[in-house]
Amino acid sequence: MTYAGSGVDIAREDQAIDALVQGVSFARQGLGAPLAAIGHFAGLVDFGEHALVLCTDGVGSKVEIANAVRRWDTVGIDCMAMNVNDALCVGAEPLAFVDYLAVEDPDPEFARQVGLGLAEGARQANVSLVGGETASLPGVIKGFDLAGTCLAYARKSELVRGDRIGPGDVMIGLASSGIHSNGCTLARRAFEEAGHRYTDPWPFDDPEHAGRSIGDVLLTPTRIYVPEIVSLLRSGIPVHGLSHITGSGLRKIRRIRQDVRYEATDPLPVPSVFRRIQDLGAVEDHEMYRTFNMGMGFVVIVPPEQAEQAVRHLRSLVDYEVRAVGRVMEGTGVVHPVGGEH
Numbered sequence: 001m002t003y004a005g006s007g008v009d010i011a012r013e014d015q016a017i018d019a020l021v022q023g024v025s026f027a028r029q030g031l032g033a034p035l036a037a038i039g040h041f042a043g044l045v046d047f048g049e050h051a052l053v054l055c056t057d058g059v060g061s062k063v064e065i066a067n068a069v070r071r072w073d074t075v076g077i078d079c080m081a082m083n084v085n086d087a088l089c090v091g092a093e094p095l096a097f098v099d100y101l102a103v104e105d106p107d108p109e110f111a112r113q114v115g116l117g118l119a120e121g122a123r124q125a126n127v128s129l130v131g132g133e134t135a136s137l138p139g140v141i142k143g144f145d146l147a148g149t150c151l152a153y154a155r156k157s158e159l160v161r162g163d164r165i166g167p168g169d170v171m172i173g174l175a176s177s178g179i180h181s182n183g184c185t186l187a188r189r190a191f192e193e194a195g196h197r198y199t200d201p202w203p204f205d206d207p208e209h210a211g212r213s214i215g216d217v218l219l220t221p222t223r224i225y226v227p228e229i230v231s232l233l234r235s236g237i238p239v240h241g242l243s244h245i246t247g248s249g250l251r252k253i254r255r256i257r258q259d260v261r262y263e264a265t266d267p268l269p270v271p272s273v274f275r276r277i278q279d280l281g282a283v284e285d286h287e288m289y290r291t292f293n294m295g296m297g298f299v300v301i302v303p304p305e306q307a308e309q310a311v312r313h314l315r316s317l318v319d320y321e322v323r324a325v326g327r328v329m330e331g332t333g334v335v336h337p338v339g340g341e342h
Helices: 010-022 062-069 075-088 108-125 184-193 214-218 226-234 249-255 272-281 285-289 304-315
Strands: 043-047 050-058 093-103 128-136 144-155 170-175 241-244 261-263 296-302 322-329 333-336
Touching: 050 075, 062 075, 062 144, 062 184, 062 214, 075 093, 075 108, 075 144, 075 226, 075 241, 075 296, 093 108, 093 226, 108 128, 108 144, 108 226, 170 304, 184 214, 184 272, 226 296, 226 304, 241 249, 249 261, 249 285, 249 296, 249 333, 272 285, 296 304, 296 322, 304 322
Parallel strands: 093 128, 261 333
Antiparallel strands: 043 050, 050 144, 093 144, 170 296, 170 322, 241 296, 261 322
């Protein structure tokens, strides 16, 4: 199986994005003027000595799994995470969030559960939920779609733009909690074509998932990295680059700087959920690593002389694995010892 064959063609998406951006030409002058070209993880606008940061994203086809098991209390966390983690990538601290919930049928219990997830995501990210919009769209929406927008800020002098990344810098990987909210179209196809239902018990001998259903495992919320990354940014340890690893896997790192080579020589362990998806769908290694995070949800790039200090700082704040996973080299592209070159 492939991601494109399941219905999501990353290359075609990139072409569509390029076409869209070419048509976006107007830019405000003065206060509110853009501070960076479109294409990074988040947009930046001038706000005096500060930059205001905006980003928007949704939950994607993970909502189909939530509908199948009729459990919607985690997708709000995913929606929050997909936005606040992107905002971090320019060195900004998330402040506030608004959501957009489009539904086929405005069911109160469903809405209550979505709200619980959004509230929990806001707590984890330390942001204020300041509003949103709900639209009933029968005939347009089948089930529901959930998206949101995050407002963040940073001093202009403290922005992390990726321009200081250079050969010799160390890549630090922060573990993911699972598939997060990317690649779900391929994951769903693998389980469905193998004849599994999301309400079935996890059919593999994986101790960490004992007693859970397939749906529960796949709905594990996206990890929110805000507290630890904000703490690192405030620690005085120089940070040259930050990357949220989402759809297209480690290729996402190229968003922050493209004229260097990122070599993941010692990647984090791959969680069992990815191995099960790969086996069920007979998915090639290269396809897995260009679709999923494969166990690494966030990457921090620091100078080599501060790498150990940065790892110690992050480890003191979290209960998941953090370690140096590779280096920045001369050249271009992203290289993984299993997933190949991207």
